Amino acid sequence: MSSHSTAENYQGPPHVHHMDAPTAYSAAKLGMWLFLATEILLFGGLFAAFALFRWMYLEAFEHASQQLAWGWGALNTLVLLFSSFTAAMAVEAAQKGNNQRVFRLLAITIGCGFIFLIIKFIEYRAKYVHGIWPSSAEWNDPQFNAHYKSFFGLYFCMTGLHALHVILGMGLLAWALRKARVNRYSKEYYTPVEVGALYWHLVDLIWIYLFPLLYLVGHPSWHTPFGH
Amino acid sequence: MSHSHSDSHGQGLGHIVPASIFKKVFATLVFLTIVTVAVSLVDLGSMNIVVAMLVASCKALLVALFFMHLKYENPLTWVYAFFPILLLATLLGGVFIDNPMRHAPAPLSAPAK
Amino acid sequence: MSDTQHNTQGDYLHNPSGLWSWVTTTDHKRIGLMYLFTILLFFFVAGISALIMRTELAHAGPDFLKAQQYNVLFTLHGALMIFLFIVPGIPATLGNFLIPLMIGAKDVAFPRLNLLSYYIYVIGAIIAVIAVIPPVETLSFLKSLGFTGPADTGWTFYAPYSLDTGAAIPWMVFAAFVLGFSSILTGLNFIVTIHKLRAPGMTWDRLPVFIWGSYATAVIQTLATPVVGITLLLVIMERLMGVGIFDAKLGGDPVLYEHMFWFYSHPVVYIMVLPAFGIVGEIIPVFSRKPLFGYKMVCYASLAIAIVGFFVWAHHMFVAGISDFSAIAFSVITFGVAVPTAVKVFNWVSTMYKGSISFTTPMLYAMGFVFLFMVAGTTGIFLATLAVDVFYHDTYFVVAHFHYTIQGGAVIGLMAGLHFWFPKITGKMYNELAGKIGWVLVFAGFNLTFIPQFILGMEGMPRRYFDYLPQFQPMHMLSTVGSFINGFGYTFALLNLFYAAMFSKVKAPANPWNSLSLEWKTASPPITENFAETPIVTEGTYNYGRPVEGLAH
DSSP: OBOOTTOSSOOOSOBOTTSOHHHHHHHHHHHHHHHHHHHHHHHHHHHHHHHHHHHHTHHHHHHHHTTSOHHHHHHHHHHHHHHHHHHHHHHHHHHTTOHHHHHHHHHHHHHHHHHHHHHHHHHHHHHHHTTOSTTSHHHHSTTSOHHHHHHHHHHHHHHHHHHHHHHHHHHHHHHHHHHHHTTOOBTTBOHHHHHHHHHHHHHHHHHHHHHIIIIITTOOOTTOTTOO | OGGGOTTSOSSSSSOOOOHHHHHHHHHHHHHHHHHHHHHHTSOOTTHHHHHHHHHHHHHHHHIIIIITOGGGSOHHHHHHHHHHHHHHHHHHHHHHTTGGGOOOOOOTTOOOO | OOGGGGOTTSBTTTSSOSHHHHHTOOOHHHHHHHHHHHHHHHHHHHHHHHHHHHHHHTSSSOOSOOHHHHHHHHHHHHHIIIIIIIHHHTIIIIIHHHHHHHHTOSSOSOHHHHHHHHHHHHHHHHHHHHHTSOOOGGGHHHHHTTOOSOOOSOTTOOTTHHHHOSSOHHHHHHHHHHHHHHHHHHHHHHHHHHHHOOOTTOOGGGSOHHHHHHHHHHHHHHHHHHHHHHHHHHHHHHHHHOOOSSOGGGTOOHHHHHHHHHHHHTHHHHHHHHHHHHHHHHHHHHHHTSOOTTHHHHHHHHHHHHHHGGGOGGGGOTTTTOOHHHHHHHHHHHHHHHHHHHHHHHHHHHHHTTOOOOOOHHHHHHHHHHHHHHHHHHHHHHHHSHHHHHHHTTBHHHHHHHHHHIIIIIIHHHHHHHHHHHHHHHSBOOOHHHHHHHHHHHHHHHHHHHHHHHHHHHHTOBTTOSOOOGGGHHHHHHHHHHHHHHHHHHHHHHHHHHHHHHHOOOBOOSOTTOOOSGGGGSOSSOBTTBOSSOOOOOSOSOOTTSOOTTOOO
8 A cells, every 4th residue: 555645746546455446445434434433432421421410410510511611612613613614625625636725625624623622721721720620639629519520520531532532633634634735636536535524524523512512501601601 | 346336436436515515514504503502591491402402413414414425425324324323322221211210229127018 | 575575476474474574464364363373372361360260269268369369360361351362352363364365355455454453452462461460569660650450350340349449440441442442443444344345246145154243243343342442431530530420439320330331341242252153154064065054044143133232231230220120121132132143053053954064173163162152042041031130140150151152152163263264374284183182172171160150150159259158169179170171172272273383294275175165265375465366256155065166075
């Protein structure tokens, strides 16, 4: 599976010894869809736990949810939706062999990933300052609401795992972007852009559920979009 | 090697979704995000989570169908896109027919009657 | 890379040559062999730990182990056997070797991913091994890294034991997580391979049943493993960060751990045994010289078992305090698994009926498998029955039942497959008489070990106890004697194969068993690219008993 991508002119799909190019393309895509299925179930365990504890400790969960800054969450939702949009456009550009456009669109997508992480960092920091942080002194204080340990425990696990996936997705897109730089894509070969974008959309999909579940269903206040 | 399976296309690789569709989908997604935030600021009691999850599922479906090209994929991809969701529903079902339906055992010192 | 790499017609064992070409290989056949040696190493270690336990249990009363050491040993035995040996046991070894050959492909869909999954397995194995090292002075630096002693919770890592023990649980479950990731990548690779790389004419209704079994297995590997992955990560988070998920002290729910754990770990028994079903389905028609009876039903039954297997997990939790309704529901659904499983047994037996049976070693293992799995299945029905399980739960009856499924099913299936495909893998023939002696030892030793354990369980002997009441003495003694015969049998049988692979002068023909499936149509051992030219399939795999061209006489 060698791709000597030095030439600027057209190369066609990379040669693979054990299958032809259309098979390689559809195999890569099926492989990515299967991987996404595993990701859904990986997060699924967290969603199941969240559903159960929300049912068990409804009041505490709603109260805890109000301490999250839904304004930042909404902004991050828009950032990720936009990045998903540019990733989808990048696939279309790649399918038409427009490598420059692929490069630009993927760069925007990765940039959105950075913005997402920065906003997430601002949110985490606000929580850290208030002592809502696993194993902080406040957290380990017996006075600390035990059900907060479930809510914020899940909050940090879910958003932390999601942020990890954002980083992985950015890496995957950066790999796809590098090939656009050397004009690797044509209508016969654009697999990296497509599988990279698929992965990125999943990151978006998970966030589409995380945002309302964590930030919105606890009756947030209009007056404090960015926290207290 | 494509002889034996019907799920590969004759020529070209995948379906090209025009950019105009992506723009419309993106606009709808932004609109739905505003809707879900707006609704959450109104206290609907236990209906809030129902609305929030319905809107989220609409958004997720839009992303999957158009951004991820699922609408143009073969049945096999559909199976592997939705089977994990079925399994997740199973896990949730298994957890929720257990915990909420448990009842505390009768106290040992209950008076015999 | 040397020029020999381009010699795709040479045999895969020697072409290309050199150690480096092995550790960097993307050839599915070599990766399968690398897996085989690695898992057999852990089979040996975990087997030894079982024998140490059986020695302690030969007599009532503490002999040479302390209770805590016993806890560590049964955890070690379970965790190594499950995560390091039998989950990758058949799929990663014979599955890797055979799937491309059987469907007429040159390799799996993602050869580099295949190699990556092997090394992820190795990393997971190394972490697991370090995590079970007892704390000693000379290795005190390990302690500061969180390796605080071998796990003592049982392989299930139930909360709250796993949250409260001082042992190195975070590392141990992290090892299981890494191993699970390797398993996911293997399963994903196989699903894509079977969908996309079948040779022309190899339609789904011509696929060998081993492929159907491996496909069903791969679905479970891919879709069940992530749930246990996140569960184990949550255990780590709970231990290190004090988040409240499974620990009742922190507001968590320990039963939720069991739900999420068994959501994977019940289907995982089908990861172990479905490929073994496939192996037996390949062997029985060949040595009965009859078409596989009810081929389609055998195939659909594999998928049915895989799917129904996802809906029965809480039958492991009948006494964990789950609601009455869910206990009844899961009990009823569990009976459903018996249907496709019984269909398979009927099909194997019907295939042998009036067949021209030759009792070769692989056939003996396959027939032994059918018998042992029958015992496993029928005792499984007892345990699925809610009212009965309340008494049998956590007794030796359960221990015996799952050893019949996992050892009597998966391991015997693996042994059958190793003997059957040995000529293809190595290009040599093993000593048939020694193979049969090995089978007798394994089969007799196995039954002598575990039949007494059924009786012990019915009498009330609880599992995971290092001591017992004097009335259990005779059965424990029998079981210990059996376990040593069993262990000796495996050693003997595997050494016979190893000896033949290294030193045998008897070259295997391309198709020593006169089988009709594709892997026998290439040389023994196969060439690097599997087939000189892509085969074209024109008929099903099991047309035995009819005049067929090209068979040796």
